[in-house]
Amino acid sequence: VSARLLDGRALATTLRADLTTRVGRLERGAHPPILAILTDGAHAAATLYAASLERAARSIGVETRVIREADVVALERAAAELNAEARVAGIVVGQPFGDPAAGRRLVEHVDVSKDVDGAHPESAGRLARGEPAFVPATALAVIAVLEAHLVRVAGVRAVVVGRSAVVGRPVASLLLARDATVVICHRATRNLAEETRRADLLVAAAGVPLLVRGDMVRPGATVVDCGINAAEGGIVGDVAFSEVEPIAAAITPVPGGIGPVTPMMVLRQLVEAAERS
Ligand code: ADP
Numbered sequence: 001v002s003a004r005l006l007d008g009r010a011l012a013t014t015l016r017a018d019l020t021t022r023v024g025r026l027e028r029g030a031h032p033p034i035l036a037i038l039t040d041g042a043h044a045a046a047t048l049y050a051a052s053l054e055r056a057a058r059s060i061g062v063e064t065r066v067i068r069e070a071d072v073v074a075l076e077r078a079a080a081e082l083n084a085e086a087r088v089a090g091i092v093v094g095q096p097f098g099d100p101a102a103g104r105r106l107v108e109h110v111d112v113s114k115d116v117d118g119a120h121p122e123s124a125g126r127l128a129r130g131e132p133a134f135v136p137a138t139a140l141a142v143i144a145v146l147e148a149h150l151v152r153v154a155g156v157r158a159v160v161v162g163r164s165a166v167v168g169r170p171v172a173s174l175l176l177a178r179d180a181t182v183v184i185c186h187r188a189t190r191n192l193a194e195e196t197r198r199a200d201l202l203v204a205a206a207g208v209p210l211l212v213r214g215d216m217v218r219p220g221a222t223v224v225d226c227g228i229n230a231a232e233g234g235i236v237g238d239v240a241f242s243e244v245e246p247i248a249a250a251i252t253p254v255p256g257g258i259g260p261v262t263p264m265m266v267l268r269q270l271v272e273a274a275e276r277s
Pocket of ligand 1: 161163164165166167168185186187188189192205206207208211271
């Protein structure tokens with residue numbers, strides 16, 4: 001037996017078509033939204049994220065404005081200007097910053113109503129309280145992939161490996177809001193395999209290549225891999241795909257799973273923000 005593949009590329013294509021239509025409608029209504037991206041250019045990962053967002057935005061007809069500036073105070077001023085500009089429907093801060101604390105402070109200068117990557121502490125607080133909020137895109141992508149493939153979440157035992165603010169925590173909140181029983185594992189978890197083996201739904205978001213091995217997965221589980229780790233010959237996930245795939249009922253590939261859906265989730269939140277205003 002082998003697992004059902006939870007394909008993110010096909011879903012991204014469907015989402016792109018829907019968003020393109022909605023952007024067209026906004027343009028006819030004279031409210032074409034702009035996506036602004038702020039980055040200090042210090043980290044390759046942030047530069048790559050900005051580039052993939054730009055590409056995705058262009059693919060649905062959304063204009064982008066990328067502000068790349070090493071001086072964080074200048075970026076804070078830029079954020080204030082973008083907050084005041086009606087056509088700018090969304091502002092994304094490309095993390096990580098050279099100085100991570102400066103990156104976090106910059107996020108707090110973004111108006112919460114334009115926080116389309118769910119990075120502002122107020123957005124995170126609303127999400128944690130189970131209230132409507134902008135959500136970090138990777139976490140939303142996990143839910144979108146599960147929903148598109150009709151994977152049951154309500155009542156299942158979900159185990160999330162990782163507790164970062166961008167993936168683990170928001171995924172756990174979203175699963176909880178959808179009535180899963182959620183366990184969050186992290187670096188100090190005593191027996192990781194024992195926890196993951198109890199999962200009906202296992203979400204790997206640790207940023208550790210091939211952390212989840214075959215013997216850590218219960219036969220018939222659904223496995224979602226959020227990992228994007230650079231390796232020789234491409235990227236690898238947090239899940240040892242070749243070991244887990246024969247055991248799981250369903251699994252996201254890397255690449256081609258959560259990755260292609262993530263920028264579409266930023267854009268979906270952008271379009272929703274523009275439609276509301
Ligand atoms: P990401 O951006 O993928 O969420 P971070 O580095 O911000 O990555 O966070 C990694 C998370 O994964 C942390 O919460 C950490 O506790 C967890 N983690 C890292 N290594 C392990 C491990 N070996 N076992 C369990 N959890 C781990």
